[in-house]
Amino acid sequence: MNTDLLYIMLAVYLGITVFLGYLGYRHTKSSKDYMIAGGNVHPVLMSLAYGSTFISTSAIVGFGGAAGVYGMSLLWLTVFNIFVGIFVAFVFFGVKTRQLAQELQVKTFPEFLGARFASPFIRKFSAAMICLTMPLYAAAVMIGGARYMEEALQMDYVTALTIFAVIVLAYVFFGGLRGVIYTDAMQGIIMFIGMAALVILTYSLLGGVTTAHLKLEALRNMVPQAMVAKGHMGFTAMPAFSSELWWFVISTLVLGVGIGVLAQPQLAVRFMTVSSAKGIYNGLGVGAVFILFMTGVAFTVGALSNVYFVEHGGKLALAATAAGGAAPNIDKIIPLFITLAMPEWLRYVFLFTLLSAAMSTLSGQFHIISTSISYDLNPQKGASDAQTLMLARIGTLLGFLLTLALALYLPAGIIAIATALFFGMCTAVFLPIYAAALYWPRITASGAMYSMITATVVYAGLVFFVHEKEAGIFGLCARLFGVNTLGVTPWTYIDPLVIALPVSAIVLIAASLLTQPAVKATVAEEL
Structure with a gap:
């Protein structure tokens, strides 16, 4: 290992990160600066920050590893990410969110919902949901970065986890959303370079695009019979229609995450940071290309890693992670492939790619947790900017400690599942009322409340008692009850979102039609 090169690259990376965090600190003079970066961020910076916050180690390591098991069927998630996560999110949600947020004079996603329905309960319930569920997603992101450092640098897992978590904490703690936006944009550029280099070198290693895909297709006969029985049709094909694996790939990974991006509080806030609707439209192209390279490359390389592991060890990717008597770990497929197959310089570049992916997402997560705790759960009428900033930074610290504890507690192979779980919960709870808040004037505060509460109860009940993967965890x-699940097939493997989202929407519509329309608040102070 060329430690001198690594230390030089690390020093440059940290130096730039610290400098950009300092710039954020210098320009953070008010609560508006801390929470929505002053509302005047350049569209390209917003798009890069949106993309790098959206794409984390969960996508690259966790879902890339899932592609190593389930094959290129995960590329449908890339399609959903671009169409729904960028085009629909920017055009149909972003523009209206920015417009309404300015009208209501709000700074956070819970405050946005609370002001739209003139309901302190909705604001606090939304903030509580974020505080309780966001750390699960943040922990998955932390684990992804730490797993790569553990594998590539032969570093103790707990040490790796602590190092970059503390770095992220530092610049969110001091720089607020301005510091987050600046560093996210820089990290987004690093991520793009790292992923472009990875896909080029992977295809070169495996003999070119056509040859690599033919080799991958030929591995169909090596799929374990247990996976075949569940519907696995090879690494270049979709699982058998309506099989257990088909439902997992489509309902949990593609649908849950592909649509779930619309209801992510940390992403919705990004639309509040630009000064005009034109800025959101201008960011579309940058966002789409970025997501294509991030998810498309991760899922393609994850699937193709099977070719490398078979040619150099006679085992498929998941089995290769069990070397030395260790248990197979889907989260180690991408780190192991890069460590064994890629040149040393790319291992270092990819280290910073993953650090960037983790840190950019974690910064957005810690920021939204901090504002939810300090600003939305504990609204202080008449509080000074200094008091609000102090409470926000305390909230950041609390969110960090909870996330770190979860990262140490969660079992192996959890990244993709934890991410899909968070996305699913947010989608069921927030998406119906968020969309209705933007486009349906007849919605009522009572309808929104009943929808959120019902979605929470139904989704949590299915996760804890019916859906086999999460219930077992x-x-x-x-x-x-002495059994892993109370459900019956196929509901034990159909994602809870398939039930919870329609129920949430039906309750929203029915309750709104039976109650009085909400009165839209004109200013946030009404809360």
């Missing part, structure tokens, strides 16, 4: 069903 949490173990609550086993402790109470």
Whole structure:
């Protein structure tokens, strides 16, 4: 290992990160600066920050590893990410969100919903949901970065986890959203370079695009019979229609994450940072290309890693992670492939790619957790900017500690599942009322409240007691009833979102039609 090169690259990376965080600190003079970066961010910076916050180590390591098991069927998630996560999000949600946020004079996503429905309960319930569920997603992101450092640098996992978590904490703590936007944009550029280099070198290593895909297709006969029985049709094909694996790929990974991006509080806030609707439209192209390279490359390389592992060890990717008697770990497929197959310089570049992916997403997560705790759960009428900033920074610290604890507690192979779980919960709880807040004047505060509460109860109940993967991880069903799940097939493997989202929307519509229309607040102070 060329430690001199690594230390030089690390020093440059940290130096730039610290400098940009300092710029954010210098330009953070008010709560508006801390929470929405002053509302005057350049469209390109906003798009890069949106993309780098959206794409984390969960996508690259967790979902890239999932592609190593389920194949290129995950590329449908890339399609959804670009069409829904960029085009629909920017054009149909972003423009209206920015417009309404300025009209309501709000600075956070919970405050946005609360002001739209003139409901302190909705604001606090939304903030509480963020505080309780966001750390799960943040922990998955932390784990992804730490797993790569553990593999590539032969570093202790806990040490790796602590190092970059503390770095992220520092610049969010001091720089607020301005510091986050600046560093996210820089990290987005690093991520783009790293992923472009990875896909080029992967295809070169495996004999070119056509040859690599033919080799991957030929591995169909090596798929374990247990996976075939569940619907696996090879690494270049979709799982058998309506099979257990088909439902997992489509309902949990593609649908849950592909649509779930619309209801992500940390992404919705990004639309509040630009000065005009034109800025959001101008960011479309940058966002689409960025997402294509991030997810498309990760899923393609994850699937193709099987070719490399078979040619150099006779095992498929997941089995290769079990070398030395260790348990197979889907989260180690991408780190192991890069460590063994790529040149040393790319291993270092990809280290910073993953650090950038993790840090850019974590910074947005810690920021939204901090504002939810300090500003939305504890609204202080008449509080000075200095008091609001101090509370926000305390909230950042609390969110960091909870996330770190979860990252140390969660089991192996959890990244993709934890990410999909968070996205699914946010989609069921927030998406119906968020969309209705923008486009349906007849919606009522009562309808929104009933929808959110129902979605939370239904989704959580399915996760803890019906959906087999999550029920087995949490173990609550086993402790109470002595079985891993109370469900019956196919509901034990169909994602909870398939039930919770329609129920949430139906309750929203029915309750709104039966109650009085909400009175839209004109200023945030009404809360």
